Amino acid sequence: MALLEIRDVTVRYGGHVALREVTLGVEAGRVTGLIGPNGAGKTTLFNVLTGLLTPGAGRVLLDGEDVTRLAPYRRARRGMARTFQILELFGQLTALENVALATRLRRRTAAGERPDPGALLERVGLSAFADRRADTLPTGLGRRLELARALAVRPRVLLLDEPASGQDPDETAAFADLLGELADEGLAILLVEHDMTLVMRVCAHLYVLDFGTLMAEGDPASVRADPRVREAYLGTSTGTDPGTGTAGAGTLAR
Structure with a gap:
């Protein structure tokens, strides 16, 4: 059973649908990846999970408890922590x-x-x-x-928004080892990251968002081979593997 879940979450900004009936789960003891092209809705989803944004429809569950209407600090007290795409330090x-x-x-x-x-x-x-x-x-x-x-x-749940940004390859490799250790200790980790080499290395399960809709999910190998994912990332169903972190990988960033 997932420690953190969203079920059928929809977020609208006026006439724009940022998330449409999205359902996903983050299990304890493993790293779950959330990827997708620019503007796919990943940061919006993080904001829903942490209480910075209330969805128009759907629910957020933490360890089976409905926390959809709880303030961010109350979710933090229940064991949820996050980092930000833009650094938020004192x-x-x-x-x-x-x-x-x-x-x-x-x-x-x-x-x-x-x-x-x-x-x-x-x-x-x-x-x-x-x-x-x-x-x-x-x-x-x-x-x-x-x-x-x-x-x-x-925390029991750790939400990481592009944590490897600005790290060199050696630092990223050490960071991947650390994420593995944290998952082995029982943390439920949800990772948004543009570095597909890191994602494919550490994630046990992936969700793919595109224009606010859940396009695909599964283990990294099956997601990487999905023609729809390749099309969204590379503009083609063939060509460079999005898991290599080379051509086309930059389009996975946000």
């Missing part, structure tokens, strides 16, 4: 202070403990930057700081 605070602030938003454990900010920075590879102001960090490091801050609230 720029004048240090990396360590950004994470420490997030730990205060999470209730203490039964043992009275909160996560260790320094340990979280170490986990995402930012120990050397603990005393750097967040607004001085390169984008790739800022992405990892956002991840550390999200982990500070001890």
Whole structure:
């Protein structure tokens, strides 16, 4: 059973339908990918999941509980955390202070403990930057700081919006390993990402949006081979494999 679900969600902006009767699930213990061409509705879907946007129809369920009308902070308290496509950091605070602030938003454990900010920075590879102001960090490091801050609230569900943007290939490979570890620890992870090599490596299941409609879903190999997906990404049902991260992969970004 999925830990996080949306069922038959529709979002309209005036006469424009941003999402049309979309249903998907995110299971604990694995990385689920959400991909699609520019303007497909992926960020809109994230905003519905986290409570920044209320759908015109449909429901959001967290561990079987209907949270469609809950405020974002109430969803966070129930174990939902996210990162953003455009970095949302406290720029004048240090990396360590950004994470420490997030730990205060999470209730203490039964043992009275909160996560260790320094340990979280170490986990995402930012120990050397603990005393750097967040607004001085390169984008790739800022992405990892956002991840550390999200982990500070001890989430059950982690929503990642293009987290590898700004990272070089070695950093992305290390990031993929980290996502695998987090999933193995039981986290339910939903990943929106333009780097198809990363997506195909870490995701156990993929959903594909196109013009607000769920076009395809399945394991990465079957989605990659789907002619409709190839058409949406590459403008052709043949040609370069969208899973290689080479020609045409840039069209998968948003």
